[in-house]
Amino acid sequence: MRSRPARSMILPRMVVTGPGVLEQLPAIIAELDIPERGLIVCDSNTLEIAGNQVIEYLEAGGHPMEKIEIGGANTKELDRVEAYSDKIDFLVGLGGGRPIDLAKQAGFNKDIPFISIPTAASHDGFGSARASIRQEGRKTSMQAIPPIAVVADTSIISKAPKRLLGAGVGDIISNKTAILDWKLSEQKADYSEYAAALSEMAAKLVEDGIDKVANGSEEGVRLVVKALISSGVAMSIAGTSRPASGGEHKFSHWLDSNCESPALHGEQCGLGSIVTMYLHGGNWKIIRDTLNSVNAPTTAKNLGMDDDMVLSAFLNSKEIRPNRLTILDVSNSDEIKDAALATGVIG
Ligand SMILES: [Zn+2]
Numbered sequence: 001m002r003s004r005p006a007r008s009m010i011l012p013r014m015v016v017t018g019p020g021v022l023e024q025l026p027a028i029i030a031e032l033d034i035p036e037r038g039l040i041v042c043d044s045n046t047l048e049i050a051g052n053q054v055i056e057y058l059e060a061g062g063h064p065m066e067k068i069e070i071g072g073a074n075t076k077e078l079d080r081v082e083a084y085s086d087k088i089d090f091l092v093g094l095g096g097g098r099p100i101d102l103a104k105q106a107g108f109n110k111d112i113p114f115i116s117i118p119t120a121a122s123h124d125g126f127g128s129a130r131a132s133i134r135q136e137g138r139k140t141s142m143q144a145i146p147p148i149a150v151v152a153d154t155s156i157i158s159k160a161p162k163r164l165l166g167a168g169v170g171d172i173i174s175n176k177t178a179i180l181d182w183k184l185s186e187q188k189a190d191y192s193e194y195a196a197a198l199s200e201m202a203a204k205l206v207e208d209g210i211d212k213v214a215n216g217s218e219e220g221v222r223l224v225v226k227a228l229i230s231s232g233v234a235m236s237i238a239g240t241s242r243p244a245s246g247g248e249h250k251f252s253h254w255l256d257s258n259c260e261s262p263a264l265h266g267e268q269c270g271l272g273s274i275v276t277m278y279l280h281g282g283n284w285k286i287i288r289d290t291l292n293s294v295n296a297p298t299t300a301k302n303l304g305m306d307d308d309m310v311l312s313a314f315l316n317s318k319e320i321r322p323n324r325l326t327i328l329d330v331s332n333s334d335e336i337k338d339a340a341l342a343t344g345v346i347g
Pocket residue numbers: 123124171244245249265269
């Protein structure tokens with residue numbers, strides 16, 4: 001038997017999910033035994049949704065808080081957040097994506113603990129170790145560490161636009177093809193059966209409970225939130241993003257880099273997954289139907305793009321992370337085009 005390299009895992013210490021859990025913030029902070037001064041990273045929207053409330057709870061618990069409102073997740077904004085590092089002991093990222101990415105990356109770069117408070121469930125970034133930051137206009141996925149705590153208040157997340165929840169379903173459902181792609185290189189040392197099983201289970205639970213998600217119930221929102229957190233944990237267990245990122249993610253990253261107005265990450269990954277599941281010879285219809293149930297895009301048109309752009313993204317996705325072997329790397333152009341046509345993703 002081949003020996004495998006040792007692995008270390010960094011996981012969140014606390015994950016609190018449910019309606020109204022924001023109120024538990026002072027108790028959570030006390031439990032984590034975090035030193036005094038904090039910085040909340042938010043944008044104008046999330047400040048209003050929950051930011052002022054978070055500041056109030058933390059200050060009442062004896063933590064003087066600074067706040068920074070950010071415009072985007074780019075290196076300039078990252079510098080602004082990091083400039084606070086001498087004055088603070090912990091970071092709170094509050095948002096759907098960008099504030100969390102910045103707080104996570106700043107926390108990693110400056111070795112400051114970071115707490116994640118998602119206001120939407122549109123992708124698995126709020127519990128994962130990776131941060132997506134724009135560098136010279138290009139979205140780049142950077143290595144960081146997971147939050148020390150995730151506080152996901154489902155009453156707040158339930159109020160987010162339904163489009164974001166649909167994108168979250170897309171990001172989760174794409175775990176299925178990410179795992180199949182990972183298995184293509186199963187002999188490689190980074191394959192983890194535990195991580196793969198957890199990631200697949202998260203996708204399966206959302207697929208099975210999609211009616212609850214579609215009717216917008218708190219229970220359905222919680223299902224997606226828990227699945228997205230599980231995805232982040234699976235990646236932390238594996239020490240790589242492979243359990244939740246395969247060819248469909250390369251497709252999405254290509255669109256982010258080459259399309260003037262890309263769609264949401266989860267929307268692109270979900271749609272990508274329909275085509276890569278077809279190429280794997282698996283049940284792509286269930287992916288399409290799951291996405292349709294939550295009105296997530298299943299065609300180029302619904303994604304707001306023309307067929308040529310979407311086909312180019314599938315054909316050129318091998319340019320992205322060429323060392324990550326996926327079904328899109330081992331299929332030829334005709335097979336990829338046929339799959340996009342046969343699934344109705346392009347017409
Ligand atoms: Zn993703």
